[in-house]
Amino acid sequence: xxxxxxxxxxxxxxxxxxxxxxxxxxxxxxxxxxxxxxxxxxxxxxxxxxxxxxxxxxxxxxxxxxxxxxxxxxxxxxxxxxxxxxxxxxxxxxxxxxxxxxxxxxxxxxxxxxxxxxxxxxxxxxx
Amino acid sequence: xxxxxxxxxxxxxxxxxxxxxxxxxxxxxxxxxxxxxxxxxxxxxxxxxxxxxxxxxxxxxxxxxxxxxxxxxxxxxxxxxxxxxxxxxxxxxxxxxxxxxxxxxxxxxxxxxxxxxxxxxxxxxxx
Amino acid sequence: xxxxxxxxxxxxxxxxxxxxxxxxxxxxxxxxxxxxxxxxxxxxxxxxxxxxxxxxxxxxxxxxxxxxxxxxxxxxxxxxxxxxxxxxxxxxxxxxxxxxxxxxxxxxxxxxxxxxxxxxxxxxxxx
Numbered sequence: 001x002x003x004x005x006x007x008x009x010x011x012x013x014x015x016x017x018x019x020x021x022x023x024x025x026x027x028x029x030x031x032x033x034x035x036x037x038x039x040x041x042x043x044x045x046x047x048x049x050x051x052x053x054x055x056x057x058x059x060x061x062x063x064x065x066x067x068x069x070x071x072x073x074x075x076x077x078x079x080x081x082x083x084x085x086x087x088x089x090x091x092x093x094x095x096x097x098x099x100x101x102x103x104x105x106x107x108x109x110x111x112x113x114x115x116x117x118x119x120x121x122x123x124x125x126x127x
Numbered sequence: 128x129x130x131x132x133x134x135x136x137x138x139x140x141x142x143x144x145x146x147x148x149x150x151x152x153x154x155x156x157x158x159x160x161x162x163x164x165x166x167x168x169x170x171x172x173x174x175x176x177x178x179x180x181x182x183x184x185x186x187x188x189x190x191x192x193x194x195x196x197x198x199x200x201x202x203x204x205x206x207x208x209x210x211x212x213x214x215x216x217x218x219x220x221x222x223x224x225x226x227x228x229x230x231x232x233x234x235x236x237x238x239x240x241x242x243x244x245x246x247x248x249x250x251x252x253x254x
Numbered sequence: 255x256x257x258x259x260x261x262x263x264x265x266x267x268x269x270x271x272x273x274x275x276x277x278x279x280x281x282x283x284x285x286x287x288x289x290x291x292x293x294x295x296x297x298x299x300x301x302x303x304x305x306x307x308x309x310x311x312x313x314x315x316x317x318x319x320x321x322x323x324x325x326x327x328x329x330x331x332x333x334x335x336x337x338x339x340x341x342x343x344x345x346x347x348x349x350x351x352x353x354x355x356x357x358x359x360x361x362x363x364x365x366x367x368x369x370x371x372x373x374x375x376x377x378x379x380x381x
Contacts (some may be wrong), residue, residue, distance in 0.1 A: 003195070003232075003234045017176070017177055018176050018177070018179070021179055035184070037183060038181065038184050039179060039180070039181045039184070040179065040181065040184075040195070040232060041179040042134050042171075042177070042178055042195065043173070043177040043179065044171075044173070044177065044296075044298075045177075046296065046297070046298070049271070049297075050271055050296070050297040050298065050299075051295075051296055051297075052272070052275055052293060052294065052295040052297065054292065054293045054294065056291055057289070057291040057292050057294075057372060058373065060373035068257070068294070068296065070257060070326070072234055079368035079377065079380050079381075082377060082380075083368070083376075083377045083380065086371035086375045086376065086377055087375040087376075089371075089375065090371070090374065090375030091375060101374045101375060102374055103373070104371070104373060104375065105257075105294060105373065106370065106371040107326055107365070107370055108365065108369035108370075109236060109369070110366065110369070111234070111237065114209050114210075115234060115235035115237070116234055117213035117216075117217070117231070117232065117233040118184060118185050118187060118232055119185065119187035119189065119228065119229045119231065119232065120217065120228045120229060121214040121216065121217030121218060121231070122213065122214075123206065123209060123210045124185055126206050126209075126210065127206075130322070130324060130361045142303070144303070145303050145304070145306070148306055162311070164308045164310060165308065166306060166307070166308045166311070167306065167307050167308065167311075167359060168306040169261050169300065169304070170300070170303075170304040171298075171300070172304075199324070236363060238361070238362065238363055238364065239364065241333035241337070242336065242361060242362035242364070243360065243362075244340035244343075244344070244358070244359065244360040245312050245314060245359055246312065246316065246355065246356045246358060246359065247344065247355045247356055247358075248340045248341040248342075248343065248344030248355060248358065249340065249341075250333065250336060250337045250340055251312055253333050253336075253337065254333075
């Protein structure tokens, strides 16, 4: 049920965006209990001038290898589960794709179960 | 007051994105009680590799005709109203534009009334 | 901690999107108490047919100079603080860049403190 928006600066290797998407998805499967088949992502690439990040905020040095990940997902997950998700995304991107751990910014947006329709106009997760 | 983000795979007929936007808007007018003039939408088209969907999740067969619709709107609508909205969007897209009913994925994000400014820096919906 | 999405119609002066981003950021620093270094923004430009706005909704006359600003930020800010933010964004865009005050549409999405990771896979704002 999550919807994932991944934003990158243009100019990475061919297929890089899709690879980031795969790693983010695996981290979600591993930590927040979604099925492997529950993958819905929008990946966008931007001019460096249009993907703006601070290179030092919170004393974390960031580079143009920055990866923004914004995930809309069902509410109710604990802070600990969210922390496990962040860790898994960042470790996965680092190990699999060499993304610097400092270069991953993640934002979650919690929504209600009835806020989704995954086809046929039905609310598959409404109670 | 809703803000609607519609995401499609590139390569549809000319004007298809705008047509999808019109149908989604009419469904909102018909089911969630917004004025016809309350239309604000961002429509984006993506390479197939960058609009990622699972072709079988929840046993719903999806194709590259996939349409993602994410709507930010005021909180307080019931699950039944949301279900009516999903049904109207999907039926409208199917009847008007031939979109497969399986190919429509909808995500809602509820926000507070004071979370909007529609011009002049005022919060027109704050109580 | 906010993540800001700014959407414009293509064809403005070179660097216009980035300039809008700077002004929006300064307004946030001035009104909602974020550090100057807390700047994370995604700026996108769209064909006029794909950035859809109503030219008269709420009797506010809008033009293709429209600027959509959607900000994901921590919950807990009062309606008065949000109003101050809207006013500062619109006044700043008008004074600095000549954007019509009627042409600025702002949407806020409130989230929990634990919903952010700004690098290294840690939840820097979790309590």
